[in-house]
Structure formats: structure tokens, C-alpha cells
Amino acid sequence: MVTLNDVAKKANVSKMTVSRVINHPEQVTDELKQLVYEAMQELNYRPNIAAKALANNRTQIIKLLILEEMDTTEPYYMFLLTGIANELDKYAYSLQLLTHKNVQIGDSDGYIVCGMRDEHKELVESLKKPTVVYGQNDIGYDFVDSNNQKSMEQATKFAIQDGYDKIVYIGIDVDQPFAHAREKGYAQVMDAHGLEKNVYRLENRSRYSAAFIRENLDRFPKNTLFLCASDRLGLGVIREIREMGFDIPNDYGVIGHDGVFLDQIAYPHLTTLKQSTAEMGAACARMVLNKVKENGKSQGNKLFETELKLGGTTRNQPEVK
Amino acid sequence: MVTLNDVAKKANVSKMTVSRVINHPEQVTDELKQLVYEAMQELNYRPNIAAKALANNRTQIIKLLILEEMDTTEPYYMFLLTGIANELDKYAYSLQLLTHKNVQIGDSDGYIVCGMRDEHKELVESLKKPTVVYGQNDIGYDFVDSNNQKSMEQATKFAIQDGYDKIVYIGIDVDQPFAHAREKGYAQVMDAHGLEKNVYRLENRSRYSAAFIRENLDRFPKNTLFLCASDRLGLGVIREIREMGFDIPNDYGVIGHDGVFLDQIAYPHLTTLKQSTAEMGAACARMVLNKVKENGKSQGNKLFETELKLGGTTRNQPEVK
DNA sequence: TTTTAAAGTGTTATCGGTAACAGAAATCGA
């Protein structure tokens, strides 16, 4: 294995100089830097992470806490995870996965927390290391999330422009900031257009949204669009509308939210608001690493825009000029 | 932070003794062991992984290579991953995730490889550390997988017993051992019962199986069961049969395979063969760690049984005595 | 030109463990 020492010898400098070239290059003359770079290249030097960690009193580990049940969760975690993992990789950091079933808070340099609810506040508070939350929250943790409100504003505007007379919002019945933000986005645009709001809130499962449609569709005239707070809800809505013999997108329109996997499972493919899940994962990683570097200094929040991904559940009419 | 030294002082022994209590307890008298255990307990000693790794010339890292596209893959990876991660955790190992887009083979003590196809043979061969493959293969790598053949045997037997006259197999059209094994399971039981085999192979996407049904359902009499090599294929079959106005499970039956997430998305819930994904992940982890410990010695293969999970796409008649 | 500060490089000690060897105590055989 090639060590700092080997590089140092090859470049005729001390290993401290090599270490500086890596960590504080501004302290070394260009001439030596050049020599060292060449030596590193030739020897294909790879730093020993364990040694680095030990010397720095770090672990080079970030723990990811997933606090919600994954059975019932859309599969976007996988994308989040690869986003995080790829980013951490760049800085020689490893990821450790903890689920709510296995919260062995061992050693790490920082935490990323997902699926946080009020009941987890105490747990998260007990974390002694820099922490970033994936998911909007209003209790002061640094977070990364989609811009949920803007996302639904965009969807609502699109629905109006796409020619639907009535737009019904099917939200997720949880008292969480993300759910409120999405609903607010809908409300705002409806108000701005002087349209009547219709809000229903269901548990986030397709069978509930299907049941809702079965029992209530007669209350909604044709040319209504159902704006769903998740693709999962959207899935149930589509299924039942078709089951009842109506046409999508002509009789009824449906828009979902998330754009991870489920929208493609739907038939027809669901028009949805696609989140940049992997990028958000990367952002979480960067944020927590910065926080580690800056001794836990708050990094604020970061919101990502969603992308309207057209499927076959809306008409997708050309925009009126 | 509590170190070996702190424990040693508290117990009035040298730190080497403490190290031995942890790694080679048989070399230490019971008396001292007791003292050391108590000291560790009182101080809540946690070993420093980086130091351990450095001293042992290890990284305490296992890399997970996911070689297939995740967009098109069932979301079971998340379960596999938590299985692996939880197991590694027990041995103070971290996980690093590599995707086919990001194959920076850095340092690690071993590898777990998923989604391996023939084209990856060279890559996998180039890995210099103990490797375990998730997924049956016939080119000699240690692997963990479901018992695919037995799984389909079980499904076929169930289908017969459940009263369906004709059983059609819809396989995945890839030249992979798992696909062949599943098909073989079907074939074996059909032959044993003297029934006519019907095998079709499609790309693993619901829209293809739906299209297949649309174009061919008239060739299959009522009381046929479609045995699908994946839940994804099953999903398309259900959708289209219902679309065409037939009843499931009375007119037609459907059985899927995998039992991860998609079966629950289906309506009605899909009868499927549920894999023990998390357990298989844990098995991969254990296997690779053993292999590391034993300097790469082959660990053989490990097959997991699947569980028949009844949904609403079969009649689920009580077994005839 | 001399003094002083700044910049660049090397030396030493250290992070928290472990292997290899050394030494002390206990057990054994003749």
C-alpha cells in the first residue's frame, strides 16, 4: 500500500509537506506542489481513511436515520440514499444506515434524519453531532426538501391551464409541514383565480383514495381534475375512475406528486411533480459535511424545485398564448 | 472519549490486557476478564473504529455495487440494504454504496455485488477483495438468493390445488440463472402433473404484460391462472384482465413473484411469493465478513425459501384433504 | 544595512488500537 511516506520520498520532501499539499495546498510553493502531485500520480496514492480519521479525531462516518416504516413508504429512499452515498464518497465518508428498529446511535461525525415526526423530537435532540433533516420542519433543524408549496402552485396552475373546470385537492392527512405546504400551494392559486377550493385529506394509501372516489365521484362533474398530494393517492384515484368506466384524461384528470417509480407503474402514466431525490440526497450530504467542518454551525435550509412530468392522466394541451 | 487506556487504568491492568479481553478472551484469566468487563461497563467504553482499522490494516468498510438501473428495478433494494447495513453494524462495519454510474472502486475490505450480468464479469473479476454476489450465478461466485426453482414449484402446485385448469407462465425474457430457475420450477411441477406447459417471455415491465393480455387473452379459456415471474408483470396482467371486463380471481387467477411493495400496490392485492429480502441482505453481509476473516475462503451459496403470500388474485381455497 | 515579520518546510508527538516480543509466575517432569 502506498503511504504518505512513499510519496514524500519519491518527491524528496517530508511527509508533512505531502499532507499539506492535500489539506492546505496554499501553504506550499507551486514548485513543491507540482513535485508532490506528480509523485502521487505515479504511485497512485490513495489516502488511508482510517489513519486520517484517527488523526483528526473523526470517524469519517455519517449516519442516516430512517424513522418511518419503509413498507409503506414510496421507494424514493433508494434514490435519496444513492445521492447521499455518492456525495459522501467524494470526501471519503461512509454511510451507516439506521432504521427505527435499530437505533444504535454509535459513533459518527454527523447525522441525516429522514421521516422525522414530532414523536422523534427527543431522539433527534439527543444526537450530539451535526444533524441535517431531510424534510421540511418548523422546529429549527437545518433541512433539505422540495419546495412543496411552489410545487403545488405549479400543478394547480397547470391544471387550470389544461382546461379542467374544477380542481379537487386530495391531501395526506398528517399534521406535517410538507402536507400543509402542498395544500397551501393549491389554496393560493385557487384563490388567485377566484376558484372554489375543495380539499379532502386521506391516509396515504391507494386503497383509501380509491374508496374515496368510489363513494364520491358522483359529486364531481366531468372535467374535474384531482390534484393528489402523492402518487400513491393518485394511483388509487386513477384505478377507481377507470373502474367506474370513465375516461382519463378526458372525463377526469389526475396529477400526483413525487415522481418516483409509482408514476411509471400507473396506467396511464401519471402526470406528477417529480422531485430531484438524488440531488436532495447529495445536498443533505454536503450540508452535513459542511456542518461538520464548521463545528455544527447552522447551514440554513435548501429547497428544491420540482419538475412537472407529463403523463397520460392530463390532457397536456399546448399553452395558450 | 473513553479509550482502551482509560479502561486499563480503571481495571489496573495494561491496555494490552484490555485489548485481549476484547479480541482473544481465552488468553486472559477469568479474574482479570471480570475486572475489565466491569471497567468497560462503568466507563461505557466504545472502541474507536478508526484506530482498530488502522492497526489491523483494515478499512472496516464493505462496498455494495449495484450494477443495474434502479429506475426500472423493483424497490426491494431498500430492504436488502437495510438488511446488509444492520448486520454490518454489529461488527462495526460501514457500508459504501456504488452504482453503475459511480464505480470508484476505492478501498474496502470486501464487496457485495447486485444485479450482476455477464457484461460485468470483468469488473467483478477485477475486485481484489472478498466478494459475495446477491443473485444466483453459475460462474462460481459465492452467492445468496431465493430458491427460485422451489419457489415456482410451490406456486405452481398452489395454482393447481386452487382449482385453475390451465396455468400459463409469463417469464422474464433475460438469459439469467434466476429466470431459468423460476421457469424450471414451473415446468417441473407441470410435467409431474401431466399438464400442458405454456411459457411466454416478456421484458419485465407491466405495460408489456398488459399488452400481452390485450392481444392474447382470447386464446386462454376462463379459469386460467397466469403465473408471473415478477410482481411487475403480474401488475400488468391484472390491470388488463380487469380492463377487459373479467373478474379476478374467478375468471382468471394471477400469481406474482417477489412480494416487495408492488404486490401491495396492486388491486386486488397480488398473490405472490415473498422473498426474505432483508434476511438475504444480512446473509450477504455475514458471508462477506466471514470471507474477510478467512482470507477470502469460499463460503459457498445460500438459498432462501420464499413464502406464499395470499392476495386477492387467487381463490385461496382451503386445501383438499 | 539591520531588524523584524512572514512564508515555507521539517521534526516530534500523538490519535487509539494491535502484533510481536519479553519477562514473570505457575505448572510440570525427573
Added chain:
DNA sequence: TCGATTTCTGTTACCGATAACACTTTAAAA
């Protein structure tokens, strides 16, 4: 009983990096 093993514990060196300090050399200030 005494040396020879065997068993147990401690000492030392080292894994590969970095921070803190020491030492030159160079540039800036007086």
C-alpha cells in the same frame, strides 16, 4: 528440588495520517 515448559501479563514499536512547534529562508520595514 531445580530447570524446562507453559501460561499469563506487560513493554515496545508500529499502523498512516495530522497538529503544534521549531527552524530556515525570504521579503518587508525601518
